[in-house]
Amino acid sequence: MSESAYPPVSGHLDDVEAAQTEGRRKMEWALQHMPILQSLREEFEATKPLDGEIIGMAMHVEAKTANLVELLALGGAEVAITGCNPLSTHNDVSAALDTHENITSYAVRGVDDEEYYDAIDAVIDHEPTITVDDGCDMIFRIHEEYPELIDTIVGGCEETTTGVHRIRAMERDDALDYPVFAVNDTPMKTLFDNVHGTGESSLATIAMTTNLSYAGKNVVVAGYGYCGKGVAKKAAGQNANVIVTEVDPRKALEAHMEGYEVMPMEDAAAEADLILTTTGNRDVVVDEHFDQMKDGVLLANAGHFDIEIDLVALEEKAEEVYEARDGVDAYEMPDGRRLNVLAEGRLVNLASPIALGHPVEVMDQSFGVQAVAVRELATNGEAYEAGVHEVPDELDREIAEIKLDAEGVDHDSLTDDQREYMGSWDHGT
Structure with missing residues (x-):
């Protein structure tokens, strides 16, 4: 060695x-x-x-x-x-x-x-x-x-x-x-870690980092895979208005039929109080989206790498960048709007100063x-x-x-007849 x-x-x-x-x-x-x-x-x-x-x-x-x-x-x-x-x-x-x-x-x-x-x-x-x-x-x-x-x-x-x-x-x-x-x-x-783990820990970390509530706020969830589904479900459970953005038409339809608003990020950015990215892809929130955002918006990422929010473009647009709170960097725009980035755009439920995963x-x-x-x-x-x-x-x-x-949870098991039936193809009407 x-x-x-x-x-x-x-x-x-x-x-x-x-x-x-x-x-x-x-x-x-x-x-x-x-x-x-x-x-x-x-x-x-x-x-x-x-x-x-x-x-x-x-x-x-x-x-x-x-x-x-x-x-x-x-x-x-x-x-x-x-x-x-x-x-x-x-x-x-x-x-x-x-x-x-x-x-x-x-x-x-x-x-x-x-x-x-x-x-x-x-x-x-x-x-x-x-x-x-x-x-x-x-x-x-x-x-x-x-x-x-x-x-x-x-x-x-x-x-x-x-x-x-x-x-x-x-x-x-x-x-x-x-x-x-x-x-x-x-x-x-996927059924537990990605859904319940990401949903609960990301939202809990954001709430503790900011000391803000979700009730009545517009929470934009970028991506409706297992992680995005968990975030959307948990945010709705805390009385947020959930908006989903997606590139896959089937996932967008799934989010729509589960009761969420679905729209492009260009439109969602203007409505958002919080945007949380969960895509695993890059450039999900970019230059033109920053121009649409409200003063005080929170920007956070639950994907693995810090590339879902284009922080280079955001810094170039900002007149000033300062730490507004532990784990929150405020990017002040020339028109006075403040766009707040949590955990430097990294995995928020693990990278925020108070994060526990x-x-x-x-x-x-x-x-x-x-x-x-x-x-x-x-x-x-x-x-x-x-x-x-x-x-x-x-x-x-x-x-x-x-x-x-x-x-201490017990559950049923297949009988031999049930197992044989599920493994056969010759049982018809």
Whole structure:
């Protein structure tokens, strides 16, 4: 294993011991509410399915993620981790992780672009055999800068919508050279993490950051995928008037038939009290939209990268930019209007100063899927060729069963006759 010049998190902090104590406190609180990871900890500690593996991770390093990281280490792996967003790391949690003898954490909040990629390079210097990514930056970095490692990588997991878009694009261009599970696309991820997690955490973070209510306000949701649906549903539940913008005619029709106003962003921008982007694409809110906006509008992003709102164009238009409140930058226009950008246009539910990310119970499910997907790669990796793979359905169902058991919820099962009927084609009228 090669050595990296980039130091672990402890090399960046003044009071390391205090940070470690506070980070551990946060992790223990989260774990109390993560019955899936608790169950998997017992299994992984007993069977050591990851023995001998080196896992390289680029994730949002906060308490819930940390419990996934420790689970993988308890399963026998050596783990190196860094952040997948410059503003989403909790330094105390990163420091607590770094105390584990099988974990090295390079994640630090507030790094610049060069430091961000230096930390990713430091993780890659551990020569991982399995990668776990959120946004595909590590996967892409390995393919571009460290292709010599690919032959020893069993496979990887990609956590989020934007990252899955990237790995599918790599596959289409014959540029993805090892197998990667599209964890984001499993039912246990899309139906809960993307809908409830993004909806609840984004709106909660915006409310706490601004101290403003949604009731009676026009909330514009850009994009009506799983994340957008969750935001729209939760905002409507807080008595907001929800407006949806979409480029896909079927999704636009779906939003219309579910009772939301649907209009182009050019029109929606003039009505908005809050615009929240959830597309995973770039240039969703751009120059001409800024001209239509009301004084005091809030602009926030729930997509992975900070490219959904064109902040370069906004800054060029502004006469003055100043911090109006922690986590809120006001861009004052020549006519006196103030357009307020939250969390520097980054992932608002993780990058805002008070952000805590998705609810613990939601991430317990998503990280449970991540854990069993990593277990599958470690124990059966040779069965998967280079390219994008769906997480085997039985693994997704395994996580659902663990969660139901923990909640004390029982459910029906198919009878033999029902199973035979559903699997046959010769039963007619």
